[in-house]
Amino acid sequence: MLWTAIRMLIGDFGKYLGMLFGVTFAAFLMTQQGSIFWGLMSRTFGFVTETNQPQIWVMDKRVQFVEDLKPLSETTVNRIRGIEGVEWAMPLYRGLIRARLSNGVFQQCWVVGIDDTTFIGAPQTMIEGRIEDLRRAETVIVNEEGANGLLARRMPDGSRIPLKVGDTLELNDRRALVVGICRTIRTFQTQPVIYTTYSRAVQYAPRERKILTYVVAGLKPGVEMTAVQNRIAEATGLKALSQNEFQMATLSFFLRFTGIPINFGISVVLGFVVGAAICGQTFYQFTSDNIKQFGALKAMGAGNSRLLGMILLQAGIVGVQGYGLGVGLAALFGLRSGLGQKTLAFNLTWVHLGAVGVAVTLIIMFAAALSLVKVMRTEPAIVFKG
Amino acid sequence: MSEWAVKCSGVTKTYKTGGQSTYALRGIDVAVRPGELMMLVGPSGCGKTTLISVIAGILDRDEGECTIFGEDFKAMRPGQRTKFRGLNIGFVFQQFNLLPTLTAAENVAVPLLINRENRGHAIRRAKEMLERVGLGEKVNSLPSRLSGGQQQRVAIARALVHRPRLVVCDEPTSALDHVTGERVMDLLKDVALEDGRVLVVVTHDQRIFKYGDRIAHMDDGRVTHVDAPEPANETMGGI
Ligand SMILES: Nc1ncnc2c1ncn2[C@@H]1O[C@H](COP(=O)(O)OP(=O)(O)OP(=O)(O)O)[C@@H](O)[C@H]1O
Numbered sequence A: 001m002l003w004t005a006i007r008m009l010i011g012d013f014g015k016y017l018g019m020l021f022g023v024t025f026a027a028f029l030m031t032q033q034g035s036i037f038w039g040l041m042s043r044t045f046g047f048v049t050e051t052n053q054p055q056i057w058v059m060d061k062r063v064q065f066v067e068d069l070k071p072l073s074e075t076t077v078n079r080i081r082g083i084e085g086v087e088w089a090m091p092l093y094r095g096l097i098r099a100r101l102s103n104g105v106f107q108q109c110w111v112v113g114i115d116d117t118t119f120i121g122a123p124q125t126m127i128e129g130r131i132e133d134l135r136r137a138e139t140v141i142v143n144e145e146g147a148n149g150l151l152a153r154r155m156p157d158g159s160r161i162p163l164k165v166g167d168t169l170e171l172n173d174r175r176a177l178v179v180g181i182c183r184t185i186r187t188f189q190t191q192p193v194i195y196t197t198y199s200r201a202v203q204y205a206p207r208e209r210k211i212l213t214y215v216v217a218g219l220k221p222g223v224e225m226t227a228v229q230n231r232i233a234e235a236t237g238l239k240a241l242s243q244n245e246f247q248m249a250t251l252s253f254f255l256r257f258t259g260i261p262i263n264f265g266i267s268v269v270l271g272f273v274v275g276a277a278i279c280g281q282t283f284y285q286f287t288s289d290n291i292k293q294f295g296a297l298k299a300m301g302a303g304n305s306r307l308l309g310m311i312l313l314q315a316g317i318v319g320v321q322g323y324g325l326g327v328g329l330a331a332l333f334g335l336r337s338g339l340g341q342k343t344l345a346f347n348l349t350w351v352h353l354g355a356v357g358v359a360v361t362l363i364i365m366f367a368a369a370l371s372l373v374k375v376m377r378t379e380p381a382i383v384f385k386g
Numbered sequence B: 001m002s003e004w005a006v007k008c009s010g011v012t013k014t015y016k017t018g019g020q021s022t023y024a025l026r027g028i029d030v031a032v033r034p035g036e037l038m039m040l041v042g043p044s045g046c047g048k049t050t051l052i053s054v055i056a057g058i059l060d061r062d063e064g065e066c067t068i069f070g071e072d073f074k075a076m077r078p079g080q081r082t083k084f085r086g087l088n089i090g091f092v093f094q095q096f097n098l099l100p101t102l103t104a105a106e107n108v109a110v111p112l113l114i115n116r117e118n119r120g121h122a123i124r125r126a127k128e129m130l131e132r133v134g135l136g137e138k139v140n141s142l143p144s145r146l147s148g149g150q151q152q153r154v155a156i157a158r159a160l161v162h163r164p165r166l167v168v169c170d171e172p173t174s175a176l177d178h179v180t181g182e183r184v185m186d187l188l189k190d191v192a193l194e195d196g197r198v199l200v201v202v203t204h205d206q207r208i209f210k211y212g213d214r215i216a217h218m219d220d221g222r223v224t225h226v227d228a229p230e231p232a233n234e235t236m237g238g239i
């Protein structure tokens, strides 16, 4: 009988394709939009993700997300070093500074100042040069994207000459010599990233009373994180977050205070609703077209549970195939548009695959339920109706 | 086993739709012997379809008694009822009701599959059955590729393939032209009536009355009288 169900389904090729299209569409849109959403969202805390040496980030109590800059006084580093359970603590500067390119163009850049001796907070992947080159005077390391993009020299004919090792730029009227190119996670608003030492960053930064952005710290082995966090809060009145807490705080800020989740949410919901509508409607039509045949099967001795099995199998086939196609297409899309230039934020995780799987299951159950109600209600006696 | 294969007495059935009641059967008394082809005839709306639906266990009667091969559908649980139908009853419908996306052989195999027979075996038996109704060449054709008469022959093969003890046919010839209709009836009589099998055929096509062993005339929800076909028709049938 199950084989008969498959033949019924595939035999009605137009409707089969219709249903398949509905599920594929939904799975594709939900996966693709979800992945881009997550790609964008993970960029918001990308800086915290790639600065992975510290276990604790100390910041002003009012800081809500990574780019919410509320500087601390310079003495904070030593106060944190004095707290029980803290193995080490280093200053970290992060701020937007105007860079002047050799052709006179200005460009806002994120400047990251890392500890002069330990280089804690340094980028993880160097493409050219070494992090130690920062020990030389007036030196900076620029991220690949910035060097090839917004910091590149634009020629009259429209071509771009990337910023290279050995080039110079000016940060707040001070010379900065490029000694390395590194790879970083794209920043949310795609500004270039410039790494330098903390003491040099202080000179580049605009004159202000307080410059220090974060104190980053490591724990002594075996010490409990929350205990240290509480001690820091008590002793300094500052907020101490773990890497994960800082990421989630940033994410939560963007989720709550920007329209981004709503926009993507609408697309995902649209995918779900449209997919469910197409699939449900076509499946219902398929069942309705075959209702006398289902009635005949009932009369000939197929009970409701047999018919239930047939309909679930038909729906299941469409669901599995549509899920595979939709997710596959979305992944292909992500590969094509994401891998080369890394321009599109696309981050497809197992969580997505699971969530889309659940959504597709719901669509399928919805479609099957509509048809089931119709078939279950059908009296076998309708088979004799002209 | 009782003398009667099908026995109904005092069967009533009322359809209630909205506030309206239609008295479709008002006390039916009819009985069919093993090996007999019983014609059920009468004007439109007299309750023929309702009666064979009750006999075949796809519709519940309101009152009266009705047994087939000594069994009463009303005494069975729904699951048993379905199973009993699957094993013992074959159906031929006016509109054929073949599954449009299945080939002739696959359609004929359906009752065997419902009775959980293995697929290869079911398809083999279906092909044999199609040979017997003269459609050996068409086993792989889709119903849409067959003429009305051929489709009805597929439906007859499907009604017989699982060797049911009772076959019910509702207007098996009314969607067919006269010559094709007679061929279908010849076939039913030849192939279906063996091993004491019972056929109940509903029709208001007078030209096929002669195929019945007996004819039950119905009017307004009752069986008015039962007789044998006229001898004149009998000779015609022999031509
Ligand atoms: N499902 C139903 N709901 C309500 N009334 C019904 C239903 N089925 C049949 N009837 C009514 O019951 C009566 C008997 O119907 P039935 O179909 O048994 O007649 P019939 O002899 O088969 O007629 P025909 O020769 O036109 O097929 C008719 O008056 C019909 O309108």
Ligand SMILES: [Mg+2]
Pocket (backbone or CB within 6 Å): B048, B049, B050, B170
């Ligand atoms: Mg009728």
